[in-house]
């Protein structure tokens with residue numbers, strides 16, 4: 001685990017225009033000074049990210065919403081009050097003086113978030129400004145939820161990696177865009193649609209599939225190499241037999257109480273006890289499925305009745321396409 005002195009090193013690196021990987025409660029981020037165009041260019045190069053894909057800017061304090069954003073509507077303030085620090089990204093108009101255009105792929109808007117992790121908060125507090133940070137994986141790969149995942153993906157391309165242990169939530173933040181006439185959810189994540197609607201005081205549209213609402217949120221992202229297949233609990237046995245008969249190695253990821261007996265021949269990647277644990281282990285088990293060379297990973301999705309269940313099902317759906 002990283003200490004206070006590691007945070008000081010990380011702050012110096014950010015000030016020098018270098019990249020710093022850091023833990024948040026959702027996933028690890030790869031950070032650069034959001035006001036430094038060269039640093040942001042380096043960030044896109046290391047990440048391998050197309051220049052038109054906007055990056056979320058992380059800040060220490062909710063009031064920075066009005067400093068890095070402008071013409072911030074009341075709904076955004078209410079969302080920030082309710083969920084920050086936390087797993088919610090709010091898209092508002094960008095203040096060009098504080099967030100360089102390159103961060104948002106030239107867009108006039110910016111996604112802002114106050115993460116809830118002691119190391120992230122210490123880093124952002126000491127740095128003071130906005131830190132542009134996509135998930136700390138190479139473009140198109142599974143988001144990292146441990147410092148080891150970051151190292152495995154980025155190697156020596158990032159000099160400073162703050163280690164805050166495994167991320168508590170395990171899937172990315174929910175993104176709400178409040179710049180249009182109607183607020184919309186661009187990505188499901190740690191905060192649920194119903195919670196967002198309660199705070200905003202009206203129904204919110206989901207724009208998470210189809211049109212490129214949040215560029216980069218395409219299916220192929222969030223995907224391991226293994227073929228992911230969504231199955232009903234009642235079909236697991238039959239699929240296991242078919243895979244075995246075909247000489248293919250299958251794995252299973254399902255809630256323990258949904259598939260209490262593991263069929264022969266399946267590698268049990270995990271049997272989380274609840275949806276929190278499911279989200280927490282999801283990306284690590286995607287990586288494990290690749291590492292153990294599975295041909296197919298069967299996933300029984302949790303119910304999407306609550307926030308994390310919907311976010312897990314969304315990521316599994318993307319991984320399966």
Ligand code: TXA
Pocket residue numbers: 024026027028029030053054055056089091104107109110111113115133134135136171172173174175186213214215216217
């Ligand atoms: O939990 C998270 O959000 C993590 C941690 C590190 O904060 N970050 C993360 O960043 O997942 P990234 O870059 O992997 O995904 C950000 C998503 C992308 O799909 C991007 O298109 C969308 O947010 N996004 C960012 N700024 C946007 C904007 N101004 N308008 C629309 N979509 C935006």
Ligand code: MG
Pocket residue numbers: 134135143
């Ligand atoms: Mg990402």
